[in-house]
Amino acid sequence: MKGFRKVLTPFAPDQSGAVSVLYPLGGAVIVVDAGGCTGNICGFDEPRWQYQGAAVFSAGLRDMDAILGRDQLLVEKACELVQTVHPKFLALVGTPVSAVIGTDLKSLARLIEKKSGTAAFAVTTNGFQLYDKGVEKTYLALFRKFCTRDSNPSVSEKTGILGVTPFDVDIEQMQHLLKANANWCAFGFEPDLSAFQRAGQMQKNVVVSPSGLKAARWLKQHFDVDYVVEDSAAVQFADSLPDVRGKRILAVHQQVALQSARQVWLDKGAASVTAGTWFMSDRAFRQPGDLQFKEEDDFEAAAASGEYDIIVADSVLKPLAKKFDGKWVDWPYFAISGKRIDVYE
């Protein structure tokens, strides 16, 4: 049945994706909810919350706010917040509550900016979509807000990385990589808001997940910054898989990781590689036969089809592959399972 799940728990939602980009940037994030969404984001989807404080707030909406539409109250609360914590910016992040009561987050952000004098913008997430949509919207909101022609006079030696969030990568591993490569700049992953201002100076961008594609195209269109699409961690992972020669593989992850892994496996002689995802799928990178899952039944049917010798996917999907008698290889994906990747395991 559409929307019904017996085995899988819900995947990371768009509002969590939005906060994952905003989290380290030194702004104040107001999740326009009653409290539960903020708790879900901080207590579950945002691993940095336990050790790296950030100004994440719940709007604390109550039923009377919904009934009376007391938007002015939220504006006042936000302006008071600016006086208290002096954030670099103020971001309103939408939730199902703001979606149902039809809050005009963009207008509210304009009002807050005018009244408080601090840059404010809205990310129109609604909790119904998945994390990658939230990441995509947030990148665009940040670039549109901060990346101007004036702030980008010349080209630098830096390479921008788009699509890196705690959902897609291991945080520690990524931090090591960034330390080792001084010319890399991972947007929304490092505590550097100015990177968004200087995004037009990048020599090129590397897009490691589909959530970064729209922003890469926007930067190409406005600042002529070229981009490549590749997930090197996925290449590394795919390379570690032995005995793929002649095998038919079904792999489940995000599209850029799948695309990068597919190339490795095909080069190593795999008979076929089918990419399956519940997340964004860009037409430019889709191959014939690739699978776009919507329900858990979709994956169950694919696993039971007898068309694959190897399934490479997060282990939480395994109970849905009872009729699959080939080889199972775990490929952790936090956005699906909610389990952290332990690269040292």
Place this chain on the structure above:
Amino acid sequence: MKIGQAVSEILAEGQDALQSQIAETRNLIYSSPATLAYNSPGAEGYGVKRAGLSIPGSVMLIVSPGCCGRNTSELSERPEYRQRFFYLTMDETDLITGRHLTKIPEAVEEMIAFLPEKPSVIMICITCVDALLGTDMDRVCRKAEAAAGVPVRPCYMYALTREGRKPPMVHVRQSLYDLLEKRQRKVHNANILGFFNGVDQDSELYKLLKSVGVSQIQTLKDCETPEDFYAMAEANFNLVLYLEALPAAEDLYKRLNIPFIQMNQLYQTDKIAAQYEALGRALGVNFDFEADQKQAEAVFSHLKDTASGWQFAVGEVADANPFELALALLREGLQVKTIYGTVVSEYWPWLTKIAALDPEVRIMDNTAPEMMAYRPDTSVPTVAIGADAVYYYRDVPRTAKVAWRNSRQPFGFEGVKKFVQAIEEAIVSVNLKKGKGGEDEGI
């Protein structure tokens, strides 16, 4: 109220300056790692999701946008919750058409077909979205019940009504106890209502009740089978130990004629004694708790020596009300420096008593934006009580850390004894570490 105000300053502003417990919040709420439970009652402890599955053999269908069920991933991993959570994930079209509601009976039938055994109860958990849509869940549940052939009950995970007269944690208790049907009451039976994680069975409460012939004492936590739960309808009376269970107890009185008596989790020994006396009067018996009271008083007095030179920081993420607990410590002559908690007008009597003993006690609201930059006073060795206080003092050397969150709720004089024991052990551990030259490390 300003952050870090002295209790005397709060009193000077008057009771009218304080909000009521049931009044809605006036500020943005800082999502502090010290108090996740405030924002996400389901994330730790017993929120609506865990509470809704208190009846053995029950399962839950969460009908919501995906975001509301996300953190259930963690809960579903626990053996006791495996195959007990199901989801009917809404999309934007559902929001507009309300068609998700028509799918619930079919989803319930699929759950039953999937499970190896028929569940005892199916709880339908809905969230803010359906609250705003005005969904008639009673009607939806009746339809689902007809399709499923097992009881189907609603529970509401609405943070929107957190401070209302019937917040989610009150309603979920009413939903659960609503399943009890009239039975012959038994004179030796009683229920303890209030805490989903049960009550410490070492508490003298059990001993005292048994001494007057109440031999069968039941809590939701201790029900092993659905029949254990349904047998709660045989109780002669209900003891309500936590305020949120009061409306459920009132319902049981109206529906099944089971009277109820309210008691509170307290740490002031004379108040605990007064509660037992009142309970005795209500039951028409005399409880003999003198020895328990003396032991509790003795351990408090011993603590005064052990904790000499230490100050206390009392948090709200603990098995206690921080204001009552702070007052209990002050009355024993101990030095309380800080209380982490939200002051509401209902606490006025405690505030006045605290101020009379030490007007300089500072009150910090965990959810205030200013708490982002908060650093505690490190000049004096401190006993940090509560998970929130422990969080603030996590890197502070010479801190005795007592989260005071127990698998079962402490109660009465035994609760006081175990509380003091936990503090003394923490202080001894810090002193030992200091003796070994480790005073620069947090304990």
